[in-house]
Amino acid sequence: MNDHDALLALALIGTARGTLPTPSTLPTPSTDAPGQAAAQITRPDAGGTLLARAALHALTHAAGRTPDPASDAPPAPAPADTLPEAPERAARHLPLVLGTPLLSEWLTLCAHAGWRVPTARLPELLDAARNDSRLRHLLTPVLGERGRWLAQFNPDWSFMPPDEDTWDTATDAGRETLWRSVRERDPHAARDLLHQHLSNERAASRKRLLIALLDTLAPDDHTLEPLLDALTTDRSDDVRTLARMTLHRLSRSAQNARNAARFAALVSLETPGLPGRLTRPTGPDEHATRDGLPDPTSKDALSAAALLEHLLEHTHPDALLAALNIPPATLVNIARQHDHLPALVQNAVNTSHPALAAALLHDLPTHPFLLQIGPPETLAAAQKQALQDRDPERLLALLGPQPGPWPPDLSAALLTALRDTIGTAHYAAAWGYRWAQLAELAATHAHPHTPHPDPLPTDATDYAHRTLTELLGTLELRRQMWNDFGKGRG
Numbered sequence: 001m002n003d004h005d006a007l008l009a010l011a012l013i014g015t016a017r018g019t020l021p022t023p024s025t026l027p028t029p030s031t032d033a034p035g036q037a038a039a040q041i042t043r044p045d046a047g048g049t050l051l052a053r054a055a056l057h058a059l060t061h062a063a064g065r066t067p068d069p070a071s072d073a074p075p076a077p078a079p080a081d082t083l084p085e086a087p088e089r090a091a092r093h094l095p096l097v098l099g100t101p102l103l104s105e106w107l108t109l110c111a112h113a114g115w116r117v118p119t120a121r122l123p124e125l126l127d128a129a130r131n132d133s134r135l136r137h138l139l140t141p142v143l144g145e146r147g148r149w150l151a152q153f154n155p156d157w158s159f160m161p162p163d164e165d166t167w168d169t170a171t172d173a174g175r176e177t178l179w180r181s182v183r184e185r186d187p188h189a190a191r192d193l194l195h196q197h198l199s200n201e202r203a204a205s206r207k208r209l210l211i212a213l214l215d216t217l218a219p220d221d222h223t224l225e226p227l228l229d230a231l232t233t234d235r236s237d238d239v240r241t242l243a244r245m246t247l248h249r250l251s252r253s254a255q256n257a258r259n260a261a262r263f264a265a266l267v268s269l270e271t272p273g274l275p276g277r278l279t280r281p282t283g284p285d286e287h288a289t290r291d292g293l294p295d296p297t298s299k300d301a302l303s304a305a306a307l308l309e310h311l312l313e314h315t316h317p318d319a320l321l322a323a324l325n326i327p328p329a330t331l332v333n334i335a336r337q338h339d340h341l342p343a344l345v346q347n348a349v350n351t352s353h354p355a356l357a358a359a360l361l362h363d364l365p366t367h368p369f370l371l372q373i374g375p376p377e378t379l380a381a382a383q384k385q386a387l388q389d390r391d392p393e394r395l396l397a398l399l400g401p402q403p404g405p406w407p408p409d410l411s412a413a414l415l416t417a418l419r420d421t422i423g424t425a426h427y428a429a430a431w432g433y434r435w436a437q438l439a440e441l442a443a444t445h446a447h448p449h450t451p452h453p454d455p456l457p458t459d460a461t462d463y464a465h466r467t468l469t470e471l472l473g474t475l476e477l478r479r480q481m482w483n484d485f486g487k488g489r490g
Helices: 003-013 033-038 046-062 102-113 119-131 133-142 144-151 164-169 172-185 187-200 203-215 219-231 237-249 254-266 304-314 317-324 328-337 341-351 354-360 368-373 376-389 392-399 408-422 433-445 462-484
Strands: none
Touching (some): 003 033, 003 046, 033 046, 102 462, 119 133, 133 172, 172 187, 172 203, 187 219, 203 219, 203 237, 219 237, 237 254, 254 304, 304 328, 317 341, 328 354, 354 368, 368 376, 368 392, 376 392, 408 433, 433 462
16 A cells, blocks of 8 residues: 555544554655655644645646557648638637527638638537537538548547548448538539449438438439439338438429329319319329339229329429429319318428419418418518517517528517517516517527617516617627628628
């Protein structure tokens, strides 16, 4: 037992029940030099002596030791950065926005400016992205070479996209991250990666990659149709479903063409421009199962109405309209007559089809998702009416999906509504949960150059003053950020 351990044992039982170690009870000086030195320290009482000796041991420990010999060669130095570092006028905001929703906006502004994050802030930002996956794709473009070099030394930062040549050794999540990274900078190379690897992946990895493809689908992805078509007979239910969903959103796919032919055979327009009766085909359909519906001749075959519902939801609107050469309004009439409007609405939302959304809004004028993809003037009118009605539930449904920054006039109208409704509230519940949510949303989505509303009345509550001051303070910080990144009032 060395002197440190002897002192610890004595501290546990108390100096009244034990004896302080002395040089004669210690090992030789060569093996416990700190103990030999500590044994020379005395104080008037035993307790003070114990504490003084322990302090010496603590100081000795803190002084350091000889480092262990290196087992590996030192890493290669970080490559030289190609992007300029964000200037101080922009970097000064980072300590204020770290750990807040405003960090996303700062990173976006930094990327648009063509800068990289300050080198000294790299560990903090990598830790922030480790804890919040939504920051990762925003941080990647502004890390610079040093940031990517640094990330490889900490397993907690393994979310950073690996090199393409590490595909075979990456995890399922790592391959998805790698694919998204390649997709962002080179869509053609990302499609080549899918052609090369997707068929050989595990089911879990195929599912991840198909979800990533759906998230970023573009018209040029029609070149992936043969690969996707093969996956409609995959052994995994999830993979089959995702492959069909992707083919559904590719308007010119063979799956949409087959569904359009089924739709044309099913729906008979007795009078041009008006919905008609259903005539269900009775012949064999060799592609029914691969397209996600039972064969018409099987015992599980769908009824005519059920088949119509499936086709209205799972066939691209362009293919449906071309099948009967009809306008969107007639397609809506067909769905309405057979009580299948929800299926057609889901189709319009999934494919973000503006013309069909506009036609559906005649039946569903307040549907928030149709308003988001329909004519902009219709959405603006609905938002204006909700603001006039001071309807927070409706406002949240209309504004929540709309990315920021909102137009300045819309932002100003919402700030005025918040000011008008909060004045007498003494706490959040008295104001209303939805209004409080709208205030949080406005802080990050309202245009940063929105003029401030008129001051609260003199008799407004402390809660009202505090809440509105915090909201306007956040908008002022965002305004300064925009100015410092050179955005001005743009």
